[in-house]
Amino acid sequence: MLHAFRFNRRPKPTTVAPDSIRSRISSMRALLVCSTALLAALLAVSPEVASAQMKLSPKATAPGGMETRYFTSIDGLMDGNADVILKETRQGKTVTAAVLDVCYPVAKNSDRKDRFVVNLQIAGQTLSGTTSSLGAKAPVTVKLTRKPTGDTFEFRGQIGIGQAVTEVTSPDNADLSEKEFLDNQTTDDGITPQPKDFTEVSPEAIAVKVKLDNATDFLKSLRGQDVEVTLASLSVGCDALRAGEQTINMSVDPERSAALLAKFKAMPGVTAAGWTAGLAEMDRTIRIPAADWRDGDKINRDKLATAVAGVLGKTLAAKPVSQSFNAATGKLKLVFKRPNQDFPALDLTDTIEVSGLVSADKPGPTDRLMVWIGSPSTTTADESSGAKLNVSDEASADEEGDQPDDNGSIEALARELKGQRWDADKSVWK
Numbered sequence: 162m163l164h165a166f167r168f169n170r171r172p173k174p175t176t177v178a179p180d181s182i183r184s185r186i187s188s189m190r191a192l193l194v195c196s197t198a199l200l201a202a203l204l205a206v207s208p209e210v211a212s213a214q215m216k217l218s219p220k221a222t223a224p225g226g227m228e229t230r231y232f233t234s235i236d237g238l239m240d241g242n243a244d245v246i247l248k249e250t251r252q253g254k255t256v257t258a259a260v261l262d263v264c265y266p267v268a269k270n271s272d273r274k275d276r277f278v279v280n281l282q283i284a285g286q287t288l289s290g291t292t293s294s295l296g297a298k299a300p301v302t303v304k305l306t307r308k309p310t311g312d313t314f315e316f317r318g319q320i321g322i323g324q325a326v327t328e329v330t331s332p333d334n335a336d337l338s339e340k341e342f343l344d345n346q347t348t349d350d351g352i353t354p355q356p357k358d359f360t361e362v363s364p365e366a367i368a369v370k371v372k373l374d375n376a377t378d379f380l381k382s383l384r385g386q387d388v389e390v391t392l393a394s395l396s397v398g399c400d401a402l403r404a405g406e407q408t409i410n411m412s413v414d415p416e417r418s419a420a421l422l423a424k425f426k427a428m429p430g431v432t433a434a435g436w437t438a439g440l441a442e443m444d445r446t447i448r449i450p451a452a453d454w455r456d457g458d459k460i461n462r463d464k465l466a467t468a469v470a471g472v473l474g475k476t477l478a479a480k481p482v483s484q485s486f487n488a489a490t491g492k493l494k495l496v497f498k499r500p501n502q503d504f505p506a507l508d509l510t511d512t513i514e515v516s517g518l519v520s521a522d523k524p525g526p527t528d529r530l531m532v533w534i535g536s537p538s539t540t541t542a543d544e545s546s547g548a549k550l551n552v553s554d555e556a557s558a559d560e561e562g563d564q565p566d567d568n569g570s571i572e573a574l575a576r577e578l579k580g581q582r583w584d585a586d587k588s589v590w591k
Contacts, residue, residue, distance in 0.1 A: 227252055231342040235316050236331040239265045244399040249336070254309075256283050261303060263320070264399035267296070272396045276403070277301045277322070288318075295402070299323040348400055350408045354435035357523065359531055360583065364415035364520035365490055366439025367422055370408045373397065375430025380409065382428070387489040388413050388421070406432060412439065414491030415520035416460070440492070440518055441533040445571055447580035448522050448590050451530045460530065462486060462493075462519050469517060469532065470495050472577045476570040477537065479513050493517035501541050509552065510544040513537050534574065537567050 232247040243265040250258040259281040267273045275296040281288040281303065289304045305318035316331040337345070352368045353361065371379045376397075383390060391410035401407045413421055418436070425434045454465045463484075470481040479497035486493055494516060501509035516535035521527045543550040575582055581590040 227257075229339045230336040231339070232314070232334050232336055233342070233345070235329065235334060237329045238263065238320065238327055240269070242266050256288075256307070259283060259288055261288075261290070262403070264402055265322075274397060274399055274402055275299075276399070279303055281305075294322060297323075305329060350433065351437045352408070352433050352435040353437065354433065355524070356436050359436070359441065359520065359523055360443060360588070362436035363439025363441040363518075364418065364436070364531065365412050365441075365492070365518060366410065366437050367413055367418055368394075368408055368410045368435065368437040369422075369425050369431055370406050370433040371428075372430035372432065373401065373405050373407055375428075376407045376409070379425075379428060379430065383411075387417070389489050410437060412490040412492075414487075414489065415518070416491065419524055436524075440516070440535070441531065443583040443585060445535065446531055446533045446583060447571065447575045447578065448583075449530050449532060449578045449580040451521070451528050454530060460519060460521075465519055465530075465532070466493055466495070466517070468578065469493075469534070469574065470497075472574050473497065473515060473534070473567075473570050476568045476573050477513055478568075479511070482512075491518065491520070493519060503541075507543070507550060508545045509541050509550070511539050511541050513539050532574065532578070532580070534567075534571060537570075 228251055230249050230251060232249075233245065235243075235245045235247065238245060243263050245264075246262040248260045248262070249256050260278065261281055262276070262278045264274050264276040267275050275294045277292050277294045279290040279292040279301060281290040286307050287304065288307055291303070292301045293299060294301055299322050302321040303318075305316050305320075308315045308317075310332065313333045313335050316329055316334060318329050320327045320329060350368065350370055352370060356362050369379070380390070380395070389412040391412070394408060394410040397407055422434045422436075425431055451460070454461050466484045466486070470484055473479075473495065474481045474497060477497055477499070479499035482496040482498050484493065484495050494514065497513040497515070499511050499513070501507075501511045503509070515537050518531075518533040520531050522529040522531045540554050541552055542554075543552060571582070574580065583589075584591045
């Protein structure tokens with residue numbers, strides 16, 4: 162077009178003034194500058210526009226990339242009582258590394274656990290390795306064949322621990338991604354270090370998480386102290402073995418719980434300490450003003466226990482016999498007696514025991530108390546003079562699930578002590 166344009170022009174000596182030419186050139190330069198600035202602005206605001214064609218998906222940039230997958234059950238180990246984690250590192254479909262972590266009972270029907278962790282050698286479909294168990298130091302040998310079967314995997318082979326050899330035949334094992342595995346591993350130790358009140362945790366129930374290497378010394382330090390250790394928490398489970406920490410549950414007098422927790426937190430190996438679930442159930446708990454039941458900064462528990470026994474004596478139609486507080490746990494025990502009405506002519510006697518707990522309604526300063534009263538437990542015996550009638554007081558199978566009738570004892574206590582009940586639906590005292 163430029164050549165045609167020149168070819169068709171009629172020659173004229175001067176058709177445009179020099180000033181006009183300079184003006185047009187300046188305008189063209191200005192347009193070029195503006196266009197360049199606009200392009201730079203667009204790239205600054207949306208750089209992805211310029212690079213969109215250069216970006217590829219992760220799969221496109223790294224075909225057959227590295228990933229970690231997990232198996233969390235392999236049948237046939239220790240009669241199905243073993244807790245198994247097989248971690249595989251894969252390049253595409255090829256296993257490049259594998260670690261087998263097995264936690265198992267030290268003997269049949271034993272609560273004690275041992276564990277081994279072995280790095281496996283990969284040779285085609287064969288996974289093999291040797292190690293020693295972490296507790297008993299027993300020699301461990303592993304030889305497994307791993308075979309894909311559609312969307313799942315089959316494992317066959319042998320695992321030897323000491324002199325015992327376990328045959329492994331485990332088809333249809335599904336694997337998990339690392340995220341799925343980690344989501345399934347989250348556990349709650351139930352410890353609340355600083356509860357706002359005692360509606361979610363119980364005032365007498367405390368727990369301490371301590372490193373396994375320090376657990377023995379910690380437990381020995383509790384000898385001679387007014388503390389009750391929950392026997393079940395002494396068993397070191399697979400989660401504890403893998404985490405290297407054990408949670409020990411205890412019951413203590415609520416008036417000493419805060420001081421004991423402060424002491425425990427400073428002990429070697431303790432990583433967490435606080436309150437946890439325990440005796441107090443909110444549907445059998447009332448909250449009352451503290452002013453009438455204090456002597457200085459202490460709760461007059463005997464006075465309050467006497468008032469509670471008086472109310473329960475009426476609702477249970479029984480005579481209060483005794484009241485006492487456990488020195489270690491602060492647990493209240495009330496005993497009542499009444500004539501048995503099943504066969505009045507025999508003069509049999511019902512003995513009713515009711516457990517209770519009295520404490521502040523939250524840690525720290527407060528003007529409220531909590532009173533929890535358990536369900537009554539009744540036994541019947543012949544306490545008349547002379548020869549006795551032996552009475553079996555075993556509940557039948559149909560009666561085992563029935564809760565004893567306390568004849569409105571909690572409502573009566575709330576009225577008499579000007580207390581409040583817990584509204585579970587609204588999570589408030591009412």
